[in-house]
Amino acid sequence: AQSVAQPEDQVNVAEGNPLTVKCTYSVSGNPYLFWYVQYPNRGLQFLLKYITGDNLVKGSYGFEAEFNKSQTSFHLKKPSALVSDSALYFCAVRALSGGYNKLIFGAGTRLAVHP
Amino acid sequence: DTAVSQTPKYLVTQMGNDKSIKCEQNLGHDTMYWYKQDSKKFLKIMFSYNNKELIINETVPNRFSPKSPDKAHLNLHINSLELGDSAVYFCASSQPGPSYEQYFGPGTRLTVT
Numbered sequence: 001a002q003s004v005a006q007p008e009d010q011v012n013v014a015e016g017n018p019l020t021v022k023c024t025y026s027v028s029g030n031p032y033l034f035w036y037v038q039y040p041n042r043g044l045q046f047l048l049k050y051i052t053g054d055n056l057v058k059g060s061y062g063f064e065a066e067f068n069k070s071q072t073s074f075h076l077k078k079p080s081a082l083v084s085d086s087a088l089y090f091c092a093v094r095a096l097s098g099g100y101n102k103l104i105f106g107a108g109t110r111l112a113v114h115p
Numbered sequence: 116d117t118a119v120s121q122t123p124k125y126l127v128t129q130m131g132n133d134k135s136i137k138c139e140q141n142l143g144h145d146t147m148y149w150y151k152q153d154s155k156k157f158l159k160i161m162f163s164y165n166n167k168e169l170i171i172n173e174t175v176p177n178r179f180s181p182k183s184p185d186k187a188h189l190n191l192h193i194n195s196l197e198l199g200d201s202a203v204y205f206c207a208s209s210q211p212g213p214s215y216e217q218y219f220g221p222g223t224r225l226t227v228t
Contacts, residue, residue, distance in 0.1 A: 009159070014134045043205055043219035044158075051214045088156060094213045095162075100170045101213045102148075105158040 002027045006106035013081045021076040021109045023091030032094035033074040034103065035065055039087045047089075050074060053106050061085070072090040081113045116152045118142050119220040121206050128196055136223045138206030142193045146170075147189040148217065149181060150205040157203070164189055165211055196227045 003026045013019045016082040017109060025031055033050055036044040048059025055067045065076045088110050119140045128134055140147065148171075149161040164183045165173035178194045189206060206220040 036219075038156075041222075043221045044207075044217075046216040046218065049214070049216055057182060090158065097171045099174070100163065100165070101211070102160050102163060102171055102173075102215065108156045108158075 002093060002104055004091050004093045004104055004106040006091055006109045007087075008109050009107075010110045012112045012114065015083050016080050019078050019081045019085070019111065019113070021089050021091075021111060022075045023076065023106060024072050025091070025093045026072065027072060031067075031072075031074075033065075033067065034092040034094075035059065035063070035074075035076050036059075036090045036092065036105075037087045038090065038108075044090060047076070053056060059107055064094070081111075083113050083115055086111055086113045119206055119208055119218050121204075121220040121223050123223060124221065125224050125226075127228065130196055130198060130227055133192070133194045133226050134203055134225070135190055135194060136206075136225075138191070138220055139191045140187055140206075140218070140220075141207040141209055142218060144208040144210055144218070145186055146209050146211045147183065147186070148207040148209075149189065149191050150207060150219075152203040152205060152222070154202070162189075162191075193225075196225075198227050201225055201227045 034049045035047040050067045058064045091106040095104045146165045148163045152158045167183045175206045180192045183189045185215045203222045207217040208214045209217040
C-alpha cells in the first residue's frame, strides 16, 4: 500500500536558523512527491514537487526538498526560517485508485518559528 | 481572479438536514476533487471528477453526492447530516496526470449540531 509518514507533529525553530520537516514514503513504482503548506483558516498551497531529475528540488518562498531514493525520504528544508513560515506542512505522494491518480497526504507537521 | 472558489465559507446546520457546497475553478483544469479535513487536520480525498465524469469515489457514504455540471464546477450535496460530518471540506483542481499539482479552494467549515 502507498503511504506517507511525517514523523514529527511539530517542529520548533528559531528565526534565522535552518529548518527541516521530515517526510518518508512508501510507493510501488516511481514516486511523485509533493509538499503543500496550509496557513490558518486557508486552503493548501503548493510548494514544490519531485517528479524526476535532480534530487534537490527548489520551490516557493525559498523552500527546497531533497529526494533520497535509498532512504525513501523527501524532507523539506529552508536555510533560514522566517516567523511567517509558521504553518502546517503536508507531504503527499501520488497513488493510483482504479487506474486514476490521487494524492495521499501525510498527517501534517506544524512548524513554529520563534522570533 | 480567485483560482478555486467555494461557497459558503461557513455552514452551521442541525443533524438530519441536507446541505450543499459549491466549487468553481477558473484555471481551465479538467480534474476536480473533494477532500475532507477532520479536526486533527488529517486530509483525505473523497471524490474526483475528470471532465464531468466521476473517476474516484473513496468509499464515502452515499449520503454524499457530488455533481459536476461542467468541468469548471463540482458541487457536493450531503443528505441527512450527522455529527461526524463536521469538518472542513476542500475543493481542488488540477490537470490530469500524475505530475500535476493540485490547487485548493479556501475550504468550507461545516458544523453539524
